[in-house]
Amino acid sequence: MKMFRQIVTTMLILPTSLILASCSSQNDVAGADPAAGDPGVGVAISEEGSGVHVNAITEAPSGFDNLTNGFSTQAAMDAARDSFETTESFADGIGPVFNNTSCVSCHQNPFFQTGTGSQISELRAGHFDGVNFIDHPGGSLINDRANDRSIQEHILSGNEVRTFRTTLSLAGDGFVESIDSNTLLAISLNQPAAQRGTFIQVPVLEAGNAVRGARFGWKNQHSTLLSFAGDAYVNEMGITNRLFPTENTSNGTVVQGGAFDGNKVEPGSNEDAADNDIDNFTLFMRSMKAPPRGPITAAVTAGQASFTQFGCAVCHVATITTAPAGTVINAGAFTVPAALGDKNIHPFGDFLLHDIGTGDGIVQNGGQGTRNQVRTAPLWGLGSRTRFMHDGASVTVSDAIARHGNQAATARTNFNNGGATAQANVLAFIFSL
Ligand code: HEC
Numbered sequence: 001m002k003m004f005r006q007i008v009t010t011m012l013i014l015p016t017s018l019i020l021a022s023c024s025s026q027n028d029v030a031g032a033d034p035a036a037g038d039p040g041v042g043v044a045i046s047e048e049g050s051g052v053h054v055n056a057i058t059e060a061p062s063g064f065d066n067l068t069n070g071f072s073t074q075a076a077m078d079a080a081r082d083s084f085e086t087t088e089s090f091a092d093g094i095g096p097v098f099n100n101t102s103c104v105s106c107h108q109n110p111f112f113q114t115g116t117g118s119q120i121s122e123l124r125a126g127h128f129d130g131v132n133f134i135d136h137p138g139g140s141l142i143n144d145r146a147n148d149r150s151i152q153e154h155i156l157s158g159n160e161v162r163t164f165r166t167t168l169s170l171a172g173d174g175f176v177e178s179i180d181s182n183t184l185l186a187i188s189l190n191q192p193a194a195q196r197g198t199f200i201q202v203p204v205l206e207a208g209n210a211v212r213g214a215r216f217g218w219k220n221q222h223s224t225l226l227s228f229a230g231d232a233y234v235n236e237m238g239i240t241n242r243l244f245p246t247e248n249t250s251n252g253t254v255v256q257g258g259a260f261d262g263n264k265v266e267p268g269s270n271e272d273a274a275d276n277d278i279d280n281f282t283l284f285m286r287s288m289k290a291p292p293r294g295p296i297t298a299a300v301t302a303g304q305a306s307f308t309q310f311g312c313a314v315c316h317v318a319t320i321t322t323a324p325a326g327t328v329i330n331a332g333a334f335t336v337p338a339a340l341g342d343k344n345i346h347p348f349g350d351f352l353l354h355d356i357g358t359g360d361g362i363v364q365n366g367g368q369g370t371r372n373q374v375r376t377a378p379l380w381g382l383g384s385r386t387r388f389m390h391d392g393a394s395v396t397v398s399d400a401i402a403r404h405g406n407q408a409a410t411a412r413t414n415f416n417n418g419g420a421t422a423q424a425n426v427l428a429f430i431f432s433l
């Protein structure tokens with residue numbers, strides 16, 4: 001129901017033909033139930049403004065220098081970085097099950113830029129019954145660590161769907177959060193039908209689960225950095241917080257408040273109440289600059305031309321403009337400040353889900369239709385990575401390109417037929433990002 005109400009504002013920025021297209025795509029997800037945390041595919045939400053820029057559009061600042069992009073003062077960013085880098089202990093509430101002991105323990109490479117990515121991956125599992133994906137008991141995330149061996153999670157038999165997910169970089173994510181949902185919807189509608197990305201809306205935890213256009217995580221499971229921070233604090237580190245007050249189970253067995261629950265909180269408690277670290281993490285992430293480019297050589301310039309010509313840029317979109325400063329986003333919970341609004345970013349991604357034949361079979365917030373879809377990997381910052389694709393199973397970029405099928409099959413064929421020089425140039429271009 002919510003979605004029909006939202007069509008009105010969509011009309012302000014999209015031509016009528018696109019509105020019709022968006023209405024019909026909504027019908028494709030009959031059965032999606034926002035109340036069940038499964039809002040599925042829909043039209044863009046309304047609160048995100050008209051998209052009209054009265055200010056000049058400028059380039060988003062970039063750099064791996066730990067300096068603020070202007071969202072916060074340097075002192076505030078440094079204090080928030082400290083929270084992001086703090087190792088939590090049992091007394092702080094770590095566990096009962098967890099993956100690592102600080103945000104930076106996974107989000108760091110290069111060393112001197114906190115908040116980027118790394119080779120560290122996570123494990124997810126579940127069961128496909130032929131129609132639906134069903135979460136592993138206790139949720140599809142299988143935590144790799146526990147406070148005690150007796151509560152260590154393991155993949156139980158009957159859960160034949162398994163995948164790894166590599167750590168994503170957070171550099172520039174404040175700009176990504178500041179993209180109007182309608183902009184993402186418009187990118188989807190402008191893609192050729194056979195390659196069209198799926199636009200989903202997911203609950204904004206800090207706005208009472210009102211939905212917003214998704215953009216974060218390999219499955220587009222979140223739309224805001226605060227929602228993701230709360231999720232990461234409980235799921236990566238086992239620290240409950242005001243958005244996620246319930247500890248993870250061990251393979252479905254409740255261990256909250258038991259002998260191996262750090263801080264021994266009771267159900268409904270908040271291990272983050274004193275510090276509100278999730279706000280610090282969010283401030284830090286919103287203050288991060290975009291990844292800087294490497295040297296732009298002749299090969300890099302030629303490579304970008306071939307990349308576009310081969311059709312890679314249909315999904316790996318070169319430039320996206322953030323919403324005008326002053327736009328109210330995140331279902332009312334955040335207003336785009338001047339430091340993040342009216343900015344051009346170059347993520348080389350569309351923040352939409354696609355089926356390129358690599359789908360991991362897991363369903364999170366997008367509904368069953370997204371089982372075999374993955375968000376287009378934004379290629380910015382790729383020069384700092386060694387393992388590619390959601391599972392990290394491709395250890396060269398050429399291998400990653402070779403895995404592109406289905407919606408990306410034509411682009412892969414174009415690349416394969418492009419000749420050695422163009423292929424080398426495309427690789428040079430990608431490593432310059
Ligand atoms: C065990 C390693 C690990 C730890 C610890 C960790 N992360 Fe992550 N992070 C990941 C992985 C893996 C992903 C990709 C997850 C996915 O999409 O399935 C990710 C994704 C993210 C994203 C989405 C980025 C994007 O652009 O889509 C955000 C935001 C994030 N993490 C924030 C945090 C914060 C804040 C903390 C600390 C509370 C944290 N992470 C702790 C591994 C980790």
Ligand code: HEC
Nearest residue numbers: 312315354358374375376377388389390400407408411415
């Ligand atoms: C139809 C959309 C689409 C097209 C076209 C496309 N890609 Fe991708 N690309 C994706 C998706 C989706 C992923 C993530 C897949 C995964 O992780 O399973 C991806 C991942 C990648 C990665 C891995 C990045 C990382 O950080 O792990 C590279 C490199 C890449 N693409 C390059 C290319 C090149 C080069 C072309 C053109 C020959 C291309 N892509 C065309 C959708 C597309």
